[in-house]
Amino acid sequence: MGVMRMGFCHVKVMDLAEARDHYVNVLGLYPTLETDDKIYLKGWDEWDHHSVVLEQGGVGVVSHGYKVRHESDLEDIEHNASAFGLSTQRISAGEHVELGDMVRVHLPNGHDADFYATATQLGVEVGVHNPDSFPTDLRNIGAPLLDHALFVGDDVETTERFFTEVLGFYASERMIASHEDGAPLMATWLSTGNKSHDVAFLKGPDGKFHHMSFALKDWAKVTDAADILVHRGYDMDLAPTRHGITRGETTYFFDPSGNRNETFCGGYLMYPDRPTITWTMDELGKGLDYYKREVSGTFLSVFS
Template sequence: MALTGVTRLGYVHAKVTDMADAKQHYCENLGLLPTTEEDGKLYLKGWDEWDHHSVLLEEGGVGVTKIGFKVNKVEDLDTIEKKAQAYGDVPTERMSAGENAEVSDGLRFRFGGHTIELYHDMTEVGVEVGVINPDSFPQEIKGIGAPILDHALLALDDVDGIERFFMEVLDFYPSERMVADHSEGAPVIATWLSAGNKTHDIAFLKGPDAKLHHFSFYLKDWGAVTAAADLLVHRDVPLDLVPTRHGITRGETTYFFDPSGNRNETFSGAYVMYPDRPCVTWTMDQLGKGLDYYRREVTDTFLTVFS
């Protein structure tokens, strides 16, 4: 049976205050590979990604400009567009090939100040180890050597609304959800949404509209997460959360900031998700356990620092 609908998070388009500093951080520290640099923009990919880019940096501020999700085939765009029109209340428009460099035509939504794009194709440049009898990793890796973009967490006021939109229009499903308290109908504070078998491709947290909390890069295991933290400390990169395990998703994590103040994460572990797996519910009084399973504390910056 052919796959349909959204396949995965494809790209994060973020703003930075100084491109030279950003390039040093994302290329030398995270180990991402530049594919194109032009007009104040830098396109980057991980060594195990085959499409032209997963991160686009643009000079001129901080935060997120937009995010893109790849669908499996072009016909999925028509299906999703009809569902969005039936859903109503969410501005939707078609985008043309070329509006985003190396990206096909697609759909664009706006919700809570965020621009969300869907596309069906991107120029392929290939993984660094090739696909014929490949080695397990490239021999030349810089810094952390992040192989792939994993997920993003965005802030907005209407978490209930965007969760419903992603479920009803884009066929995502929630793996975990945080609610205010144990009362029936308690408002949703955060939601972790999956398009496939990951615990989340995207998450949303109640906060100011149009703000970025973090975008995350997958590493192979806990040892890689701690080694990455060591490297970041050696290079004086400011950490936001030292290596620990999340109770939420069970993922292993380190949070840190790029030179512009955008929060990054290295992430590993987590469980395999399926659409019929029951959604895990957390209450706000247990956020400490959900964020930092070992210390069960909430860092001062987690709910207050956005970009």
């Protein structure tokens, strides 16, 4: 199956003007289209029309999208998802702004995943002909791109099976409840390429959103981002640290509506033949915050 990467996250926000200020002036994303109830944004190093959609009217995730390599992949996903036992829906080109025909799959964890092959391409902000290393008009954090997202729902096992058996992802890391044989799966980190993960799923209430993550260049950029957030009066959900899981370097914080964001860098390269790393819940502190080895009070309790 030709899934290349996560393409977008579509989330609801309480106040569109406040959300615009956060995502444009703090994270540094570029608005590409604004309507009465939605804003579409992209990072400076993304070429498709958008990677984030903000919609007025609440909080939490509406859907998340994945770009596939070929139009024919959509038929395969639709057929194989139905054979797997999941319901699907066809969405015609243009119903989601600047995207082609889509197949929506209703996942076992209460989320909707959208798959598409075509998107209007606006190009990266530095161009592709003798480009500079970054744009000169960066705002504050200046996030280059959407990296991954973590979604919450009860049935992690079946969701993981769908992504691995039908879509061709593979598990880079998994967390189980205990050391006992047959212990329930609590979380999974899934890759479709060479990143440590493109998407992750955590056991919890169906249809909930944990975070979307924006890739930064290095640890210095992660700490710079945290400084900017403090300057702007934000409280850290997780101060700059290293994850044991993925080995990535991270900061967690919330947008004005309560949707969790992450700035992230690093992590190991993943390949399909690399052995899956297994964690147990008693070591979640080490997995989340490698240095303090503590689970923050909000990580397993605050979702949107």
